[in-house]
Amino acid sequence: MSRIELPKAYDASKTEDSIYKSWEESGFFNPDSLKNTKDYFSIAMPPPNATGVLHTGHATMLAIQDLMTRYNRMSGKKTLWLPGTDHASIATQTKVEKIMAKENLTRHQLGRDKFLERVDEFVEDSRNTIKNQVRKMGSSCDWSRERFTLDEGLNKAVVTAFEKMYTDGLIYRGDRVVNWCPRCHSTLADDEVEYKEQQAKMYTFKYHKDFPFTIATTRPETKLGDTAVAVNPKDERYKKYIGQEFDVDFVGVSLKLKIIADRNVDMEFGTGALGVTPAHSHVDYQMAIENKLPIVKVIDKDGNIEVGFGEFSGQSVIAAREAVVEKLKNQGLLEKEEDIKNNLSICYRCGTAIEPLPSLQWFVAVDKPFKLKDKSKLKWDKDEATLKELSIHVIKNNLIKIVPERFEKTYFHWMENLHDWCISRQIWYGHQIPVWYRDQEISVGQSQPASDSWTQDEDTLDTWFSSALWTFSTLGWPEETDDLHNFHPTSVMETGYDILFFWVARMIIMSVYCLNDIPFETVYLHGLVRDENGVKMSKSLDNAIDPLDMIEKYGTDALRLSMLIGVTPGNDFKLYDDKVESYRNFVNKLWNISRYVLTSVEEVKLVDQLPGAKTLADKWILSRLSQTIEGVNKNMASYNFSLAGESLQQFTRDEFADWYLEIAKVEKNKDEILLYILQNILKLWHPFIPFITEELWQNFTSDKLLMIEKWPEAEFKIDEKSITDIKRIQDLIVNIRNLRSENKVEPAKKVAVTVIVGENEILVNNESAVIKNLARCESLTVMASGEKPVNNVGTVTTDGLEIYLDLTGIIDTVAETERINKDIIETEKYIASLKAKLANEEFAANAPEVVVNGEKEKLKTAEEKLAKLQNQLNNLK
RNA sequence: GCACGCUUAGCUCAGUUGGUUAGAGCAUCUCGUUUACACCGAGGGGGUCGGGGGUUCGAAUCCCUCAGCGUGCACCA
Numbered sequence: 020m021s022r023i024e025l026p027k028a029y030d031a032s033k034t035e036d037s038i039y040k041s042w043e044e045s046g047f048f049n050p051d052s053l054k055n056t057k058d059y060f061s062i063a064m065p066p067p068n069a070t071g072v073l074h075t076g077h078a079t080m081l082a083i084q085d086l087m088t089r090y091n092r093m094s095g096k097k098t099l100w101l102p103g104t105d106h107a108s109i110a111t112q113t114k115v116e117k118i119m120a121k122e123n124l125t126r127h128q129l130g131r132d133k134f135l136e137r138v139d140e141f142v143e144d145s146r147n148t149i150k151n152q153v154r155k156m157g158s159s160c161d162w163s164r165e166r167f168t169l170d171e172g173l174n175k176a177v178v179t180a181f182e183k184m185y186t187d188g189l190i191y192r193g194d195r196v197v198n199w200c201p202r203c204h205s206t207l208a209d210d211e212v213e214y215k216e217q218q219a220k221m222y223t224f225k226y227h228k229d230f231p232f233t234i235a236t237t238r239p240e241t242k243l244g245d246t247a248v249a250v251n252p253k254d255e256r257y258k259k260y261i262g263q264e265f266d267v268d269f270v271g272v273s274l275k276l277k278i279i280a281d282r283n284v285d286m287e288f289g290t291g292a293l294g295v296t297p298a299h300s301h302v303d304y305q306m307a308i309e310n311k312l313p314i315v316k317v318i319d320k321d322g323n324i325e326v327g328f329g330e331f332s333g334q335s336v337i338a339a340r341e342a343v344v345e346k347l348k349n350q351g352l353l354e355k356e357e358d359i360k361n362n363l364s365i366c367y368r369c370g371t372a373i374e375p376l377p378s379l380q381w382f383v384a385v386d387k388p389f390k391l392k393d394k395s396k397l398k399w400d401k402d403e404a405t406l407k408e409l410s411i412h413v414i415k416n417n418l419i420k421i422v423p424e425r426f427e428k429t430y431f432h433w434m435e436n437l438h439d440w441c442i443s444r445q446i447w448y449g450h451q452i453p454v455w456y457r458d459q460e461i462s463v464g465q466s467q468p469a470s471d472s473w474t475q476d477e478d479t480l481d482t483w484f485s486s487a488l489w490t491f492s493t494l495g496w497p498e499e500t501d502d503l504h505n506f507h508p509t510s511v512m513e514t515g516y517d518i519l520f521f522w523v524a525r526m527i528i529m530s531v532y533c534l535n536d537i538p539f540e541t542v543y544l545h546g547l548v549r550d551e552n553g554v555k556m557s558k559s560l561d562n563a564i565d566p567l568d569m570i571e572k573y574g575t576d577a578l579r580l581s582m583l584i585g586v587t588p589g590n591d592f593k594l595y596d597d598k599v600e601s602y603r604n605f606v607n608k609l610w611n612i613s614r615y616v617l618t619s620v621e622e623v624k625l626v627d628q629l630p631g632a633k634t635l636a637d638k639w640i641l642s643r644l645s646q647t648i649e650g651v652n653k654n655m656a657s658y659n660f661s662l663a664g665e666s667l668q669q670f671t672r673d674e675f676a677d678w679y680l681e682i683a684k685v686e687k688n689k690d691e692i693l694l695y696i697l698q699n700i701l702k703l704w705h706p707f708i709p710f711i712t713e714e715l716w717q718n719f720t721s722d723k724l725l726m727i728e729k730w731p732e733a734e735f736k737i738d739e740k741s742i743t744d745i746k747r748i749q750d751l752i753v754n755i756r757n758l759r760s761e762n763k764v765e766p767a768k769k770v771a772v773t774v775i776v777g778e779n780e781i782l783v784n785n786e787s788a789v790i791k792n793l794a795r796c797e798s799l800t801v802m803a804s805g806e807k808p809v810n811n812v813g814t815v816t817t818d819g820l821e822i823y824l825d826l827t828g829i830i831d832t833v834a835e836t837e838r839i840n841k842d843i844i845e846t847e848k849y850i851a852s853l854k855a856k857l858a859n860e861e862f863a864a865n866a867p868e869v870v871v872n873g874e875k876e877k878l879k880t881a882e883e884k885l886a887k888l889q890n891q892l893n894n895l896k
Numbered sequence: 897g898c899a900c901g902c903u904u905a906g907c908u909c910a911g912u913u914g915g916u917u918a919g920a921g922c923a924u925c926u927c928g929u930u931u932a933c934a935c936c937g938a939g940g941g942g943g944u945c946g947g948g949g950g951u952u953c954g955a956a957u958c959c960c961u962c963a964g965c966g967u968g969c970a971c972c973a
Binding site for chain 1: 898899900901902907908909910911912919920921922923931932933935936937938966967968969970971972973
């Protein structure tokens with residue numbers, strides 16, 4: 020008799036926190052406490068924003084990374100998953116400024132030092148929130164190594180990297196047209212700029228009545244700073260003017276305009292002539308450099324017109340635009356005003372329109388060669404390389420593999436078009452640029468030079484500069500630590516594909532430079548989580564699912580499964596209640612399988628040794644376990660986590676629970692095998708659903724944790740004869756099923772099958788239960804050769820066996836008609852409900868277009884189905 | 897404009913170098929079950945795998961083409 024009593028249903032909320040506590044206290048999250056020696060495995064956790072809260076994107080990454088971590092730990096590797104948080108400079112600063120705004124305080128009133136103190140306080144408070152939420156997901160990361168992008172060690176890494184690059188000439192200060200956000204008062208990297216389509220006006224005008232031709236623009240106010248007009252060298256209309264200079268009075272501002280030729284000018288667009296504003300357009304700036312044109316600044320850092328432009332000075336960009344247009348109109352110079360659609364550049368943080376502005380910034384040169392200290396790790400044969408070359412090289416030569424592979428193409432495209440990376444940001448929170456100035460002197464380093472009167476650069480570094488060092492700065496670099504030696508390059512970088520460029524590419528750049536090595540061997544990119552209607556989750560739409568709600572409702576394990584199974588790398592997936600609920604049901608199934616085994620066996624114990632297989636059913640289930648283990652291993656190695664999970668699910672439910680457990684109810688003495696299989700199932704499931712498996716494991720032993728158990732091996736080798744026998748039984752079952760369907764046996768109707776045993780002995784050995792279960796027969800009679808059942812309707816012979824089918828009922832057209840009619844009624848109901856929904860005014864007014872289209876699509880398919888059903892009905896008649 | 901991806905059951909999605917009768921979950925229907933599990937079981941219906949063409953003994957899978965949808969990048973004077 021068993022002494023174990025388990026509740027009927029698994030209650031995740033009662034167990035998860037205490038299980039996590041016991042893991043954390045065990046110290047096994049720390050690889051130093053593992054006896055594993057086989058190999059090293061490491062993942063650097065993409066650091067969530069220190070002031071953020073857990074969202075579904077975090078939950079996804081944590082589920083996948085914990086899966087890999089636990090799998091590798093159990094497989095015997097010294098496994099490190101290093102957690103941390105990111106200071107997220109702009110996001111955090113904005114957050115604190117917003118809070119201060121409620122007290123009518125600005126950062127400038129507070130001053131830099133006081134303001135930073137305040138930010139630090141805020142970060143310190145909220146950092147624990149996200150850390151505890153990471154724990155909720157069951158993350159088995161080593162908290163003793165936790166890092167923060169602004170902590171002392173990382174700060175040192177940042178300065179070291181900066182200094183090294185500066186010395187090598189890869190970091191330089193220069194005047195460039197940068198993307199300026201007048202609201203954030205900071206520059207943005209090219210990839211931080213987003214585009215929004217909008218209605219704009221295109222104005223066609225002459226600078227002055229004496230100027231020979233017209234130009235077109237959407238931004239007349241910037242024309243105050245024009246220093247040239249560019250035309251296509253092939254353009255017959257303007258050829259004769261090229262090289263000429265014109266002094267014009269443009270709405271009261273005098274301009275000196277040179278006519279230049281540039282083959283990038285589109286003759287078809289506008290008038291084919293383009294006013295060149297070097298200070299406020301990237302393209303025009305390039306032209307100005309090439310043609311040595313003067314650069315005139317028109318717009319200041321607040322988005323207003325600079326001094327020196329008469330009446331326009333001080334006006335906002337929009338006001339100045341209207342004023343300029345008004346004046347042109349009055350002077351009769353405005354030829355045309357038309358509505359067009361164009362893409363407005365906006366700030367990805369605040370949505371404000373970007374102003375291209377020339378300013379003094381720090382850059383990382385991506386096309387400048389530098390000397391490599393070590394060429395071996397990167398398999399690079401020259402002494403010199405540029406950052407761009409090396410970053411492309413490591414992917415092209417498979418030193419780093421991207422999963423899914425197709426993102427390699429996007430990566431190359433991006434890398435090949437990469438411009439120098441602007442790394443200075445005009446905000447306070449972050450790594451202040453480690454550069455000091457005194458008169459004409461510059462000093463770069465960890466701290467201010469000893470003497471006085473040096474002032475540090477006011478700007479801070481782009482957040483991604485410090486994150487780019489993440490894989491190695493967290494392991495102690497620039498010191499030559501054991502951790503760095505053991506765990507770098509990290510095994511996998513797991514993150515969303517949306518930050519492939521922001522982050523992944525920059526980690527590669529910085530790692531090949533700082534270490535002359537790759538930062539990771541594989542990049543695994545997961546998709547983004549979307550809501551039920553396929554819309555990206557966001558706060559403003561209020562469609563976000565809170566992972567913590569899901570955990571509370573269905574348990575962490577269920578949430579993890581819904582993010583691991585049915586999901587493929589690089590593809591977005593939808594998350595919704597029903598899905599999580601069904602995985603909760605599966606988790607509960609596993610609970611009840613265990614409950615049955617635990618309460619039915621004579622003695623609950625660990626079965627380490629492969630038990631002997633007595634019957635064919637035993638051999639079958641043991642061989643299926645071995646196959647499952649091999650399949651899981653293969654799929655884990657190839658990052659097909661979903662397939663690994665699916666095969667486990669199939670084995671657990673369809674084979675072990677639905678079939679073998681049923682057999683075990685009939686055939687006794689299977690305790691050893693039941694325990695053996697169950698224990699292996701728990702191990703196999705552990706990386707996916709750590710909580711429930713650990714909880715169940717504690718029924719077998721109280722002093723060992725499942726999280727460090729040895730990963731199962733496929734030990735059962737099935738003999739040839741059994742394979743043949745199983746094959747025969749399978750054939751037999753297929754035949755019985757075919758017989759049923761050929762004779763149109765309604766599935767619910769009882770069916771008696773009689774098998775006449777001829778020469779074949781496979782049924783003699785009490786295997787009839789196996790067949791009965793697999794063929795889903797109500798009864799199975801084994802008769803001696805020569806006899807014959809009475810109500811036989813069908814016969815099939817296989818392998819010396821004669822199979823007869825006894826039926827108590829055959830499907831008829833009346834029943835079929837009835838069923839189709841019912842289906843029709845259901846479909847009609849469904850169509851009616853869809854129509855009602857679409858007709859609903861409130862729905863029509865509020866639902867996003869995607870949703871409405873989705874409903875219409877549903878209606879269409881439902882109507883098609885209805886037509887089909889009616890067709891079928893007619894055919895029956 | 898360039899590139900990439902997606903299109904498989906009513907819905908959400910799997911489907912690993914081409915290979916038995918294309919799978920799962922949800923929904924729906926039928927039958928059953930309350931001593932492992934109603935957070936349950938058995939089963940049914942529902943798919944010309946977006947359309948067309950090609951390669952092959954064999955295509956959801958490979959190639960071409962068209963359509964719809966989505967994403968990224970670039971340009972927008």
